[in-house]
Amino acid sequence: MFPAPFTYHRATSVSEALSLLQQHADTGKVLAGGHSLLPIMKLRLAQPEHIIDISGIDELRSISFGADSVTIGALVTHRELATNNELAEAVPLIQQMARVVGDQQVRNLGTIGGALAHADPAADYPAGMLALDVTVLATGPNGDREIPIVEFFQGFLTTALEPDELLTGIRIPTLPAGAGSAYEKLPNPASGYATVGVAAVAVKADDGSIADLRVGITGASDVAWRATVVEEALKGTSPDEAAIKAAAAQATDGVEMLDDKHGPADYRARVTRNLVRRAIARAIA
Amino acid sequence: MSPSTISVTATVNGTQHTVDVEPRTLLLHMIRESLGLTGTHTGCETGQCGACTVLLDGKAVKSCMVLAAQVEGRTVTTIEGLAESSDNLHPLQNAFWEEHGLQCGYCTPGMVLSTLALLRDNPHPDEAEIRHALEGNICRCTGYHNIVNAVKAASERLSAEDLAEVPSTVEV
Numbered sequence: 001m002f003p004a005p006f007t008y009h010r011a012t013s014v015s016e017a018l019s020l021l022q023q024h025a026d027t028g029k030v031l032a033g034g035h036s037l038l039p040i041m042k043l044r045l046a047q048p049e050h051i052i053d054i055s056g057i058d059e060l061r062s063i064s065f066g067a068d069s070v071t072i073g074a075l076v077t078h079r080e081l082a083t084n085n086e087l088a089e090a091v092p093l094i095q096q097m098a099r100v101v102g103d104q105q106v107r108n109l110g111t112i113g114g115a116l117a118h119a120d121p122a123a124d125y126p127a128g129m130l131a132l133d134v135t136v137l138a139t140g141p142n143g144d145r146e147i148p149i150v151e152f153f154q155g156f157l158t159t160a161l162e163p164d165e166l167l168t169g170i171r172i173p174t175l176p177a178g179a180g181s182a183y184e185k186l187p188n189p190a191s192g193y194a195t196v197g198v199a200a201v202a203v204k205a206d207d208g209s210i211a212d213l214r215v216g217i218t219g220a221s222d223v224a225w226r227a228t229v230v231e232e233a234l235k236g237t238s239p240d241e242a243a244i245k246a247a248a249a250q251a252t253d254g255v256e257m258l259d260d261k262h263g264p265a266d267y268r269a270r271v272t273r274n275l276v277r278r279a280i281a282r283a284i285a
Numbered sequence: 286m287s288p289s290t291i292s293v294t295a296t297v298n299g300t301q302h303t304v305d306v307e308p309r310t311l312l313l314h315m316i317r318e319s320l321g322l323t324g325t326h327t328g329c330e331t332g333q334c335g336a337c338t339v340l341l342d343g344k345a346v347k348s349c350m351v352l353a354a355q356v357e358g359r360t361v362t363t364i365e366g367l368a369e370s371s372d373n374l375h376p377l378q379n380a381f382w383e384e385h386g387l388q389c390g391y392c393t394p395g396m397v398l399s400t401l402a403l404l405r406d407n408p409h410p411d412e413a414e415i416r417h418a419l420e421g422n423i424c425r426c427t428g429y430h431n432i433v434n435a436v437k438a439a440s441e442r443l444s445a446e447d448l449a450e451v452p453s454t455v456e457v
Contacts, residue, residue: 006308034351
């Protein structure tokens with residue numbers, strides 16, 4: 001299985017990548033770890049005439065810890081996210097997700113920037129990125145742009161990135177003390193992709209009630225979403241198991257579930273409601 | 286579009302090679318066809334089965350999911366880089382042999398290289414860690430039990446020197 005022929009460009013800096021992208025915005029694609037792009041090129045679902053390889057750009061490979069946020073470069077691999085102890089302490093949810101992405105070989109090469117830009121509806125990260133309320137960092141001919149994650153995922157394999165923009169990283173706001181998080185996933189037994197994946201981030205007030213709650217859901221629909229109805233139902237309360245279950249029952253209201261050979265819509269909806277319940281229970285435990 | 290070629294220089298099993306390939310050439314095909322190292326097996330070619338696993342700068346990767354162009358200046362280890370000769374197998378290969386960790390053998394080169402990468406990270410993995418590390422390598426014969434046994438046996442036997450071993454030079 002070969003991709004269709006293309007011209008290969010190796011970018012060694014962000015500015016070089018941007019100028020290549022401007023020259024080839026209509027017919028070019030950015031290559032990082034290759035684990036999202038190469039499969040669809042082999043299937044000829046994508047036939048870019050120009051490949052702009054950014055995998056050698058060192059400036060996109062860092063994780064930096066600020067006073068109120070953590071910034072992760074686009075080329076940081078799933079392996080690094082799964083094994084970086086400082087990151088695991090600052091944002092444990094990232095490690096939980098990174099450990100279940102693909103397999104050892106995929107985690108060694110696949111990057112967070114590539115995974116987000118590809119926007120596979122069954123990828124793990126979208127759920128957690130929504131729950132963590134991250135900001136996507138992009139740069140283009142008109143300079144840098146910050147995209148709130150709730151505006152980033154627009155549909156099946158579709159994001160808010162412009163064709164001549166490069167995703168350079170994400171910024172994760174540091175959670176306050178007393179915050180908890182969890183990722184619950186039902187993997188497809190063959191592919192390991194999320195049939196449904198649910199991430200929850202909860203912040204508790206001094207009295208033990210839920211001060212803030214964010215729930216992100218991936219895999220169940222053609223685009224990841226925030227279960228705001230569930231969040232609003234539980235905020236300000238100290239829910240018991242039954243109250244969490246009642247709120248979680250609304251997680252799929254108004255959302256069109258995927259309906260395919262990996263699971264009918266009704267099955268996906270029931271799995272989603274159950275994983276929402278479990279993720280919230282773990283996040284507030 | 287003309288299939289113009291590009292030049293790629295990489296160190297494979299300790300020897301530096303320069304090859305001319307089409308930009309769309311996968312590392313798998315560069316290894317098998319340009320270098321003639323057919324121990325790296327072509328499996329699903331969709332990144333799922335792991336039969337084509339090699340080490341890239343010491344980390345296990347599926348060579349059907351990497352462009353040859355992306356290994357410029359980097360180091361590749363294939364199964365041919367492990368043993369000095371067929372009479373003197375790497376201890377990891379001996380462990381697979383002795384524990385009967387294979388039947389048809391098609392997945393074995395990938396299994397061995399994924400295991401080497403695992404044991405370098407974690408010299409004494411438990412069963413769950415072994416199975417997690419080998420999720421990217423599919424075997425349709427063994428049912429995995431003997432593979433897990435082979436990895437356990439290897440982890441008890443391999444010295445730090447075996448794990449750190451610089452790949453031997455292979456004549457191609």
